[in-house]
Amino acid sequence: MQIISQILFLLALVAGIWFFTRNVKRLIRNIKLGKEIDRTDRSGERWVKMSRIALGQSKMVKRPIAGILHVIVYVGFIIINIEVLEIIIDGLFGTHRILSFMGGFYNFLIGSFEILALLVFIGVIIFWTRRNISNIYRFLSRELKGWPKNDANYILYFEMVLMLLFLVMNATDYQLQLNGVAHYSQEAGVVGAFPVSQFLLPIFDGMANATLIIIERAAWWLHILGILIFLNYLYYSKHLHILLAFPNVYYSKLQPKGEMDNLEAVTNEVKLMMDPDADPFAAPAEDEGDAAEPEKFGASDVMDLNRVQLLNAYTCTECGRCTSECPANLTGKKLSPRKIMMDTRDRVEEIGEIINKNGKFEDDGKQLLDDYILREELWACTTCNACVEACPIGIDPLSIILDMRRYLVMEESAAPNELGISMTNIENNGAPWPYNQQDRLNWANEN
Amino acid sequence: MAEALKVPTMAEYMAEGKKPEVLFWVGCAGSFDDRAKKITKAFVKLLHNAGVDFAVLGTEESCTGDPAKRAGNEFLFQMQAATNIEVLNGYEIKKIVTACPHCFNTIKNEYPALGGNYEVVHHTQFLKSLLEEGRLKVEGGKFKGKRITFHDPCYLGRGNGEYEAPRDLLRKLEVELIEMKKCKSEGLCCGAGGGQMFKEPEPGNKDVNIERTEQALEVKPEVIAAGCPFCNTMMTDGVKSKNQEDDIAVMDVAELIASAEDL
Ligand code: SF4
Ligand code: SF4
Numbered sequence: 001m002q003i004i005s006q007i008l009f010l011l012a013l014v015a016g017i018w019f020f021t022r023n024v025k026r027l028i029r030n031i032k033l034g035k036e037i038d039r040t041d042r043s044g045e046r047w048v049k050m051s052r053i054a055l056g057q058s059k060m061v062k063r064p065i066a067g068i069l070h071v072i073v074y075v076g077f078i079i080i081n082i083e084v085l086e087i088i089i090d091g092l093f094g095t096h097r098i099l100s101f102m103g104g105f106y107n108f109l110i111g112s113f114e115i116l117a118l119l120v121f122i123g124v125i126i127f128w129t130r131r132n133i134s135n136i137y138r139f140l141s142r143e144l145k146g147w148p149k150n151d152a153n154y155i156l157y158f159e160m161v162l163m164l165l166f167l168v169m170n171a172t173d174y175q176l177q178l179n180g181v182a183h184y185s186q187e188a189g190v191v192g193a194f195p196v197s198q199f200l201l202p203i204f205d206g207m208a209n210a211t212l213i214i215i216e217r218a219a220w221w222l223h224i225l226g227i228l229i230f231l232n233y234l235y236y237s238k239h240l241h242i243l244l245a246f247p248n249v250y251y252s253k254l255q256p257k258g259e260m261d262n263l264e265a266v267t268n269e270v271k272l273m274m275d276p277d278a279d280p281f282a283a284p285a286e287d288e289g290d291a292a293e294p295e296k297f298g299a300s301d302v303m304d305l306n307r308v309q310l311l312n313a314y315t316c317t318e319c320g321r322c323t324s325e326c327p328a329n330l331t332g333k334k335l336s337p338r339k340i341m342m343d344t345r346d347r348v349e350e351i352g353e354i355i356n357k358n359g360k361f362e363d364d365g366k367q368l369l370d371d372y373i374l375r376e377e378l379w380a381c382t383t384c385n386a387c388v389e390a391c392p393i394g395i396d397p398l399s400i401i402l403d404m405r406r407y408l409v410m411e412e413s414a415a416p417n418e419l420g421i422s423m424t425n426i427e428n429n430g431a432p433w434p435y436n437q438q439d440r441l442n443w444a445n446e447n
Numbered sequence: 448m449a450e451a452l453k454v455p456t457m458a459e460y461m462a463e464g465k466k467p468e469v470l471f472w473v474g475c476a477g478s479f480d481d482r483a484k485k486i487t488k489a490f491v492k493l494l495h496n497a498g499v500d501f502a503v504l505g506t507e508e509s510c511t512g513d514p515a516k517r518a519g520n521e522f523l524f525q526m527q528a529a530t531n532i533e534v535l536n537g538y539e540i541k542k543i544v545t546a547c548p549h550c551f552n553t554i555k556n557e558y559p560a561l562g563g564n565y566e567v568v569h570h571t572q573f574l575k576s577l578l579e580e581g582r583l584k585v586e587g588g589k590f591k592g593k594r595i596t597f598h599d600p601c602y603l604g605r606g607n608g609e610y611e612a613p614r615d616l617l618r619k620l621e622v623e624l625i626e627m628k629k630c631k632s633e634g635l636c637c638g639a640g641g642g643q644m645f646k647e648p649e650p651g652n653k654d655v656n657i658e659r660t661e662q663a664l665e666v667k668p669e670v671i672a673a674g675c676p677f678c679n680t681m682m683t684d685g686v687k688s689k690n691q692e693d694d695i696a697v698m699d700v701a702e703l704i705a706s707a708e709d710l
Contacts, residue, residue: 258606259556263521267561270525274533298519327636327659332652380649383517383641384601389632405519419518422645427523430509431475432645440473441505443484444454444491 016228111193138320252394298406587621588707660685
């Protein structure tokens with residue numbers, strides 16, 4: 001009997017890890033659909049930024065209530081997972097509480113896990129009420145309707161159930177130890193400390209040992225299976241951020257936020273145009289070369305974005321802190337920086353699915369622009385960087401908006417009319433308004 | 448009326464074989480927009496007052512390309528940048544001051560990779576350094592004790608992390624500096640950036656400048672201080688739409704100092 005459960009455990013573990021590995025490979029493959037970008041410079045600064053923002057959650061606490069609750073759930077979740085190590089060893093070798101040889105320290109660990117589990121449980125319930133009952137602006141946006149809202153709630157239910165199972169497992173275990181049942185009780189007396197689950201004991205009062213064992217085993221199994229399922233749910237969920245927040249912050253932009261990248265392809269063309277020494281006969285040849293291999297400016301689909309932008313999309317937690325600071329969104333425009341990130345992820349996923357099916361990408365007649373992100377959204381952006389500043393994990397929605405505007409303007413000449421006129425003015429007279437450049441100093445003589 | 452301001456150009460300096468301490472980059476708004484021209488003149492008066500040896504490019508200046516770049520026209524931006532860099536490098540410019548955060552950000556951050564390397568400062572930073580060097584005197588003149596709130600320009604604040612220079616100057620004026628609920632790194636945009644100044648807003652339920660003006664009005668200021676010609680226009684329009692223009696002035700930090708000193 002024991003050996004069967006050990007084998008079943010091994011199978012579950014292998015399946016869970018296999019599936020997880022497959023998803024990680026797909027994730028990496030999908031992110032690599034994007035263009036290469038070098039963000040390996042200044043590694044010292046990057047490590048510091050990652051420890052501050054991803055590990056230290058320094059931006060989370062800018063909103064104190066959500067921030068502190070999140071820190072509790074995050075710390076609790078990580079630390080309680082140390083317990084998983086023991087569960088895996090016990091499961092594989094048929095032992096029980098293998099780490100209990102650590103004595104007092106073990107009791108301290110189990111005791112702290114219990115307290116954290118309780119805090120996580122409470123935190124998650126508050127999160128649930130914030131999301132479903134309080135009217136919080138950033139949880140009301142239209143892009144959260146349907147799956148994203150369910151996803152967020154599923155995670156909360158998951159965590160509640162996992163924490164409950166953990167406590168039930170401990171409570172029954174404790175009772176079995178007190179009852180001196182073989183396999184549970186140890187010579188050294190009771191192992192583990194149960195500051196929280198001891199209060200559950202009355203529920204199990206008077207139960208037969210056999211029933212207690214069934215409950216304990218059921219809780220133990222559901223707990224570990226739940227964790228394996230959770231691990232594999234990540235890939236389909238905004239919860240992927242618990243892994244990706246780290247690389248995402250590491251590879252985030254270090255330059256001042258106001259600085260936007262200069263397109264190199266454009267630099268080369270401008271150089272050629274401005275070079276007085278350029279061979280006049282070489283110019284047409286250059287044009288032909290261009291015609292043969294046109295460089296696409298900007299982005300109309302996810303393959304035109306870079307890998308950091310795609311990593312951003314997979315990392316987004318859909319918290320909406322960006323959107324709740326966005327001047328366009330706050331004044332009722334369609335633009336929501338969170339939606340920009342969610343759309344990008346949905347589109348990469350869609351392409352990933354095509355590759356899963358056909359082995360390679362085949363044009364599906366869709367693209368990120370228009371099929372997901374509307375022009376109206378793109379043109380509403382003031383490039384104010386509030387979204388970038390607000391994001392707790394270093395995501396840059398603005399860079400995607402800008403790349404898509406570049407496509408609209410340079411590939412489609414599709415700027416809004418008045419904006420097009422001001423660009424023509426800049427071209428003709430060096431100012432966005434139709435004033436003569438020769439009049440640029442007139443102000444000095446006016447009163 | 449006051450006599451015309453003395454505003455030397457780089458071409459004149461060059462002809463005399465001299466080099467100024469700093470180039471004043473006026474910018475399109477500062478050159479052409481009626482409201483912004485007043486800011487330009489106020490700043491020039493302060494420069495004279497502090498004995499700063501400066502020059503402008505005058506007719507050789509051209510749009511930095513900021514609105515084009517942020518609208519997505521990288522090509523036009525880089526053409527503008529190349530032209531401007533050629534002029535600036537021709538004059539061997541080392542240091543640039545500008546009263547426009549957009550010009551400031553673009554020349555400081557985006558020109559270097561295109562061959563334009565200069566020390567670039569915003570006028571509030573420059574005024575602050577003049578103050579620290581003792582070249583400029585700022586004392587609480589007529590704004591002493593007045594309730595003033597500062598609206599952070601995106602490209603000075605969030606864009607480049609400068610929140611204190613303009614506030615330090617206001618403190619020197621001994622004003623009662625009050626902050627809006629959204630300020631500094633969380634400051635709300637005025638709605639002009641990213642090319643919005645030059646187009647109609649997308650459909651929504653409010654204009655961004657109105658939202659920002661309402662935030663400013665909440666703290667009941669006597670003056671809304673700005674550090675950007677575009678913010679200035681936006682906030683001025685916002686105050687007008689609330690019929691408050693007789694009670695609340697929108698002024699650039701440079702104008703506040705110049706008029707406090709009665710320059
Ligand atoms: S940069 Fe654009 S998307 Fe981001 S907050 Fe500002 S207006 Fe919104
Ligand atoms: S981009 Fe950042 S701030 Fe916006 S929803 Fe995603 S994680 Fe939250």
